[in-house]
Amino acid sequence: MLYRKFPKIPDLEISALGLGCMRLPTTGDDSAAIDEAGATAILGAALDSGVNYVDTAWPYHKEQSEPWLGRAMRDLGCRDSLQLATKAPTWLVKESGDWERFLSQQLERLKTTRIDFYLLHALNGARWKTVLDTGGLEFLARARADGRIGHAGFSFHDSLGVFKRIIDGWTDCEFCQVQYNYLDEGFQAGGEGIAYAADRAVGVIVMEPLRGGILARVPDGVRSIFGGYRTPRMPAEWALRHVLDRQEVVTVLSGMGNAGQLYENAAVASSAQPNSMTGPERAVIDQARDHLVSRMAAPCTACGYCSPCPSGVNIVDTFGMWNEAAMFGTVDENRRQYRSGLQARGNGAQACVECGQCVPKCPQGIDIPARLKEAHSTLG
Ligand code: SF4
Ligand code: SF4
Structure with missing residues (x-):
């Protein structure tokens, strides 16, 4: 040691x-x-x-x-x-x-x-x-x-x-x-x-x-x-x-x-x-990281600039779980985690009212409300 x-x-x-x-x-x-x-x-x-x-x-x-x-x-x-x-x-x-x-x-x-x-x-x-x-x-x-x-x-x-x-x-x-x-x-x-x-x-x-x-x-x-x-x-x-x-x-x-x-x-x-x-x-x-990043569902870096969402959506964690499912092929695991956690507590993507406030704050240019819908249809 x-x-x-x-x-x-x-x-x-x-x-x-x-x-x-x-x-x-x-x-x-x-x-x-x-x-x-x-x-x-x-x-x-x-x-x-x-x-x-x-x-x-x-x-x-x-x-x-x-x-x-x-x-x-x-x-x-x-x-x-x-x-x-x-x-x-x-x-x-x-x-x-x-x-x-x-x-x-x-x-x-x-x-x-x-x-x-x-x-x-x-x-x-x-x-x-x-x-x-x-x-x-x-x-x-x-x-x-x-x-x-x-x-x-x-x-x-x-x-x-x-x-x-x-x-x-x-x-x-x-x-x-x-x-x-x-x-x-x-x-x-x-x-x-x-x-x-x-x-x-x-x-x-x-x-x-x-x-x-x-x-x-x-x-x-x-x-x-x-x-x-x-x-x-x-x-x-x-x-x-x-x-x-x-x-x-x-x-x-x-x-x-x-x-x-x-x-x-x-x-x-x-x-x-x-x-x-x-x-x-x-x-x-570096190659391993690049490969995993290339498999991400949304290019979210978890910077958190989009938070807090006035409707309580936990954007960072929702994209985090969606990305983990895509990168590692662990959809069932992440779905269980999302359903029993964010979705059950009302902080999942289903709470998004598409007000658009978060969109201009995202340095990655992610269309957050649209991508949240996709994340929810995979995980929710
Ligand atoms: S668009 Fe959706 S996620 Fe973004 S701030 Fe509005 S309610 Fe929250
Ligand atoms: S601002 Fe964009 S990149 Fe940063 S956490 Fe929010 S969605 Fe992800």
Whole structure:
């Protein structure tokens, strides 16, 4: 295993692969029913492989991920071998006392007295305002001072502009966690956000390096691009290598469904040095990205300039699901996701009243209302 360091935490070596506890194996369809033996075997394999960073959060597996991890660390006796990360559920915070309440419960769930890395979970513009209005930063400073948390940072889901605002407005921030993979260079914080954070000595943790696992299940066209390279590599390895090539990235979190996947990813993280990809390797990644982009149903870059829609249509996610279906051939999966999510909540394309307000805002020139109709006829 290779190890890297956060710029503001120079004494600590962090494994280049971290274990994410959001997609643990389950015994059935209910995500709350964690297969404890299977999940604990994954944690054991992580320790075996030199992984020393493990990441969970309040809501994962319907709030069962933290309690499982607490039990698993106790059973394996490994708490002191790990850097433990979890996150404050920012969307549930209504008043200043909530911060203390959630942290106390999380310490209990995790059977520990200290969270090494504590994140404000899934920050966006509105939640950042809540953090500031409810004394969230003061709470973090208190919890750091009394040792209940070691280091403070945030995970992020919003536009690049909001990301920069948070980085600029929180000078004590030690690290951030962003979605990044070879297909999502410009998505949310994206590659530019990673560089922006690193320039300000904020360490970067990457989540979704395989885009929820789908970059391990690429279409045949991408497989043959990868197959044309002289060294045989699985699609997941290409995706991980691309992320680990960035020197700003300290660790990459991956949710691994079994110990075998963990060992495979650990092998990659044991050899992928920063800035080590060659020109021909980067060209392979570029070709794979171009191929996927050429299959998109609408040329939406998820920039979000068209939002918010006055009728509540979630344009970005609707096009995101439609594009994923087209790029990866996962129509059934995306249809289920759309119907049970956006459409059921009334934020799908069916809510579009064709007012046209979003159209001039789109830098890609997409006829948004017309394309939403097509998306809905595929997914709805
Ligand atoms: S055209 Fe449709 S999606 Fe665009 S702003 Fe109007 S209602 Fe929203
Ligand atoms: S539809 Fe256009 S404006 Fe909206 S997110 Fe996509 S590219 Fe950006």
